[in-house]
Amino acid sequence: MAVLNGQAVLPTLGGIENPNLTQDHWTFAWVNQFDPSPYVSDTQRVGEATITPHWPVEVNGRALSVKRLHAHVDDWYHRIHISPKQLDLGNVVSAQTQDVFLWNAFLEPRTLVDIGGTDEGVLVSGQPDPPLLFPALKELTWQLTVTPDGQPVLDTVVTWEFDNGREAGLRVTANRIIAWTFVPDWGDSIRERLTAATDILQSESGVSQRRKLRGSPRREFNGAMYAEGRERQLLDLALFGWSDRIWSIPIWPDIQLLNAGIAADVDFIPCSTQWLDFRAGGLAMLRGEDAFTSETVEILEVLPEGLQLKRNTQLAWPAGSRLYPARSAQLLEEPSLNKLTDRLIEAEVRFLVVEACDWPEWLPASLYRGRPVWDRRPDDTENLTHAAQRLRSTLDSGFAQPLVTDTARRAFQVLGQRHLDLGRAARALVRSFIYGMCGRQKVVWVPSHMDDLTVVATASAVATTIDIVNIGYTRFSNGKPGRRDIRIELWSGTVLMRRIIGATELDGQTERLALDAALGIELRSDDIARISWMNLMRFESDVQEIEHMTDSQGVAGWATVFREERDDEF
Template sequence: MANLNFWLTQSPKNATVLNPYVSSDLDGFSDEQWWPPHASIVSDTTVSTLTTHYPVEANVRVIQYIKTQSYFDDYYNRIHISPSTLELGNVASEQVSTVNLWNAYLVPKTLQSIDGLQEGLNVSSQPTPPFIFSALQERAWDVSILPDGPSAIDVDLTWNFGSDSAVLNITGTRIVAFGWLVDWTGSVKETYTWLTDILQSVTGYEQRRSLRLAPRINYEADLLLYDKERQFFDLAMIGWGAKTFAVPVWPQQQWLKTAHAIGALTIYCDTTYRNFRANRLAVLRGETAFQNETVEIESVLADRLILKRALQNNWPAGTCLSPAVTAQLNSYPQLTKRNDRMMRTTVSLDVTEPVDHDEYIPSITYRNYPVFAIAPNETNDLTHSHERLLQELDSSTGLKLRNDPAKAAFGLYQYAWLTYGRLEQYQLKGLFHALRGSQKAIWLPTFSDDLTLTAIITANSQYMDIAYCGFTRFALGQLGRQDIQITLKNSDVLYRRITAATEVSSTTERLAVDGSFTARINPADVIRISFMSLCRLSNDILSIEHINDSDGNAKASVTFRGVRES
């Protein structure tokens, strides 16, 4: 085992032998009992007076340097303004904003003037310039934007301090509520216009692209004006006819069930399937064109609107509330004079802002495209036709030479709707927003009895016998005649593609389809067998005629055109 060398120290107290490893200087502290007490072994140092050698000569060489920036340079010796921009959006009533200026100079500064003031723009809460800003002083102004003034607001409001200035940029649009009531003895027409660029080959294949993010919207309605409202309308058209109005979306109007007091920031209403949107407008209307208020929406809940600014008037139960859009007159309205107190007119207004809408796509799909399976409104006659991409050479001296490079007839199908209630109208608009006008394609049945089943279709069979109609001779493989919709009395709807056809006899044709039938089908079980065509809209325009508001009826009619994509 290893041996360890060590020593054991002794305590200086009660020790009989001086420990050489403990400094005896520790015993020099007064009033302490250290062992053994004695005087310091360090000699006293002679105290002497220090000599001053100022001034000290500095090095006279030039030192190169760069001054770096600091937070001091970021914040001081300038004029600060907060906020520096005001984006007002739509100004339908007086808006007041607080603007703060801070003199960040370490010396007083004189505000000489406030430049850029114009009609409908005021500043207050401070003395009229010139006056002195103390060093590091902050002052606040109330900037008021009134609804009276130029339609477009784009102003630089400048606080001029001579050698320095602070600029507040104000932008927005002044609007006036279109408060005249619609004459519902007629209808309100709502028109959506998309823009689709279509490149078509000689064989009928197409490349389509939508050129607008949102459709253009136009509202057209009849007005019956009399007495003071007629006078008000006439003068408003003279003074504001080329500017922007806040136009109620008349088909989506409703009547408030509760009263709302001045200063309220909430409007209780039904927002379901109505075009209320955050940062958009709504209009409250009374019994006359003079009783209205335009409000800006902060947020939308299922049963209420949260407003950005408080109500400026009291509104009783029964007040008419509508979502609103900014719009301008498409043309100056022509007044029809009934007598010296009453006139009738029709107004056409183009919406000046994009209006979004949820897309609605039918849930049924066939061969990777949705199927529009709702039968059209056939109260009025609907037309079906075809067009061909014919090329014609005519020398005028001989016979015409005509060629059909596509070798296909592209169907034209008129379709009409009669909707009832907000949900159906909402889905109708959503369908066309999904189709984006003429861009997207959808399967459209003819909803006609195109083929007649004559024999029972057995389970697991892929054949069906129909009454002779010339399908084998003329339609096999033709565009718009390959796919069928079979509607059964038990509400089942089947979709098949015809792959082959033969003439069994002078009265019967047999068709082969691409999928077997899972159950037995009797001819008596069939309501109708209709051809289906893959179609797009023939143009980019959808017009909805509102017979009454969105809780009532609306009509629409379009023409679909067959396309070749599969």
């Protein structure tokens, strides 16, 4: 076996260790095995043939087909680089400008021959107009500006075209939004409608399975707008040309006036944000004394002391200017216009908000048998619904008397309520409750807030019975579902909730009710404000409507109807 002499040396790679190299091949250096020369000899040995040179050597040449493979250099050079490649501007309510960088990675200059794809309201600036000599290995910067003018939905590719046929493209998408700057007439109120979607499967016995189908309720606003003189002319033309477009509508109930003026080109608006419909990534609107003076801004962050903006304001706004949260919305129908004079019209508008309107969900912390208790007392100044429904099945041949069957064998209570709220905190609580109910999905205990039972004798703290005026409870209910849970409200504000598990008629004037637990306190008839029935209920409808009679610091009304669900399992 041949023995080769060698020596190990360090790799000469500038001190960089490369794990992808075969290290063993690089740790040997060449040693001349023929120096000194005992191995080389020109003397012909015995038996060897004569060494005859055959120079020059001729070969038959042939063509080889090869393909050049890409190398690392091709990943960067011999092309035009553009950054960014896609620009999603979202809702465009004012002119927005973005820097666009192009790098000529060819090793020779190129000529920019044209910039194509610029749509209406899309402007490219920052460099001389084509044709433009683009030096080799150099980066140039353009400014791309998108204005609110143009098609409502923008989806275009702006291309930089070069003399060698190469192109660099930037895709631009945006929704152009026009500000609705007309103010409502508060004499007719502003109505806000929240519409959830719930799928309910109900058996003949009244047991139901309820499923939420929509992440957040749809939101609508409708109200009367008045426009006079020049504003009437603006409204007429705006509806004629752009009534089918997306509008930025102010949330009129959440209006506030700036306490201090703000200068132009600032990125912060000091204002109140608690319980108002501001959100990060959303919109806000500043409005002056007329519909021609307004500015819509984008919100970067909502802070307790004000709004941090994505882009600086364009106008200066004095103290007293109106500030609203704003939402993207679309007219559900063409507004009906009523001509009052030749200079004054009334427009009844109805907007559908086209973005998700999330709001914190809330259900009462007070629990009874594991379920929340909605015990807020309603406004009794108007008549409220108190009724019962049965699941009746009718078999009628048309000849004999129809057969009517109560499949659930019980009546389900239907209870109407109306609430008047004053101030932002109360309104926010009601809205959170509506969101927390998730349409018709969730259930809560709802008292009737009526004087349903009258106690006639004092009950001790350890008593598990109470004596009431005879009203036929033993005869008609006697602990049946739907009329077995009571809410005892004392004048002191203390509230007791108990379940009736049985009843006995003592005489023609008195009945005794057995409770599932001791009262815990002494109960005298004079201490009781009222004893009301409680039922486990859900909303009767997925649609809830809030009537804003004034702005959010004033009064709003909310009317709804609850429907009873079976509580046999609770």
